[in-house]
Amino acid sequence: xxxxxxxxxxxxxxxxxxxxxxxxxxxxxxxxxxxxxxxxxxxxxxxxxxxxxxxxxxxxxxxxxxxxxxxxxxxxxxxxxxxxxxxxxxxxxxxxxxxxxxxxxxxxxxxxxxxxxxxxxxxxxxxxxxxxxxxxxxxxxxxxxxxxxxxxxxxxxxxxxxxxxxxxxxxxxxxxxxxxxxxxxxxxxxxxxxxxxxxxxxxxxxxxxxxxxxxxxxxxxxxxxxxxxxxxxxxxxxxxxxxxxxxxxxxxxxxxxxxxxx
Numbered sequence: 364x365x366x367x368x369x370x371x372x373x374x375x376x377x378x379x380x381x382x383x384x385x386x387x388x389x390x391x392x393x394x395x396x397x398x399x400x401x402x403x404x405x406x407x408x409x410x411x412x413x414x415x416x417x418x419x420x421x422x423x424x425x426x427x428x429x430x431x432x433x434x435x436x437x438x439x440x441x442x443x444x445x446x447x448x449x450x451x452x453x454x455x456x457x458x459x460x461x462x463x464x465x466x467x468x469x470x471x472x473x474x475x476x477x478x479x480x481x482x483x484x485x486x487x488x489x490x491x492x493x494x495x496x497x498x499x500x501x502x503x504x505x506x507x508x509x510x511x512x513x514x515x516x517x518x519x520x521x522x523x524x525x526x527x528x529x530x531x532x533x534x535x536x537x538x539x540x541x542x543x544x545x546x547x548x549x550x551x552x553x554x555x556x557x558x559x560x561x562x563x564x565x566x567x568x569x570x571x572x573x574x575x576x577x578x579x580x581x582x583x584x585x586x587x588x589x590x591x592x593x594x595x596x597x598x599x600x601x602x603x604x605x606x607x608x609x610x611x612x613x614x615x616x617x618x619x620x621x622x623x624x625x
Contacts, residue, residue: 387414387432387433387434388411388412388413388414388419388432388433388434389411389412389413389433389434389435389436390409390410390411390428390433390434390435390436391409391410391411391436391438391443392408392409392422392427392435392436392437392438393408393409393437393438393439393440394407394408394409394410394438394440394441394442394443395408395440395441395442395443396408396409396410396421396442396443396444397442397443397444397445398421398444398445399445405421406423407421407422407423408422408423408424408427409421409422409423409427409428410422410443411428411433444603446604446605446606447603447604447605447606448604448605448606448607448608449599449604449606449607449608450608451608451610452599452607452608452609452610453609453610453611454592454595454596454599454607454609455588455591455592455595455609455612455616457595457598458590458591458592458593458594458595458596458598459583459588459591460495461594461595461598462587462590462591462594463482463493463494463495464478464479464482464492464493464494464495464496464524465478465494465495465496466478466479466494466495466496466497466524466527467495467496467527468496468501469496469497469498469501469502470501470502470503471502471503471504472499472502472504472508472512475497475508475512475524476512476513476515476516478494479492479494479513479516479522479524480516482494483516483518483520483522489520490520490521490581491520491521491522491523491538491580491581492518492520492521492522492523493523493524493580494523494524494525495524495525495526495527495529496524496525496526496527497524497526497527497533498526498527498528507531507533507557507565507567508533508566508567509565509566509567510533510534510535510536510538510539510564510565510566511536511566512566513533513534513535513536513566514535514536514537516535519537520537521534521535521537521538521540521541521580522534522535522537522538523538523576523577523580525573530569530570531567531568531569531570531573532567532568532573532576532577533566533567534566534567534568534576535566536566538566538576539564539566539576541576541579542575542576542578542579544556544564544575544576545563545564546558546561546562546563546564548564548575550572551571551572551574551575552571553570553571554568554569554570554571554572554573554574554575555568555569555570555572556568556569556572556575557569585615585619588615588616588619589619589622589623592616592619592620592623593623596623
């Protein structure tokens with residue numbers, strides 16, 4: 364999908380997209396320009412394009428055009444590259460991930476809980492609090508966290524935090540209750556529910572045991588997916604990407620893309 368001009372990132376890209384409405388040719392000068400072709404790397408100091416936005420010429424410092432009719436824009440020494448395109452992305456899931464609690468690089472259990480608490484306060488309408496990225500091996504206390512840690516947050520909503528490797532997740536007591544998890548719940552094949560000395564679930568689920576809770580998490584609404592796509596596309600554009608090929612979408616996501624492209 365093309366990232367539309369309203370999402371273009373970078374000073375030069377903004378200047379180019381803003382200037383194409385002019386009737387005269389436009390020259391972006393004083394730039395470090397780079398492009399690639401059959402003859403390898405091509406560098407240039409100025410770029411000329413017409414009123415339709417089509418590039419018609421590039422110049423080095425020795426042959427800059429002197430025409431007075433040109434609309435000139437000073438690139439202020441910035442670097443200008445061809446639009447970067449990601450050939451294999453999972454845009455919706457990326458948008459969902461960055462719209463949830465980010466526990467990557469937390470240095471303690473307390474810091475992880477604090478990040479969850481901050482997200483809870485800022486997102487009062489989310490029915491479940493979802494996130495990922497914790498790694499207890501980076502904490503001073505390397506033991507697995509427990510539901511009681513998350514229960515300290517003054518909120519009754521279920522909390523579900525995936526570990527950074529995707530092989531474990533951490534739940535609060537509300538999530539355990541929503542999934543009907545108790546000391547009588549057996550470990551599934553290929554998974555394990557961590558338990559205390561009395562056999563009660565501690566709040567951490569390993570591998571296939573995560574399915575016991577995740578099947579109770581309501582799917583994202585259309586509005587949530589729309590918001591996630593916008594977040595993802597905006598972030599990708601801010602990194603200099605002007606297009607992305609989504610590696611796999613369903614019909615509902617395709618419809619959202621079409622709506623956003625209108």
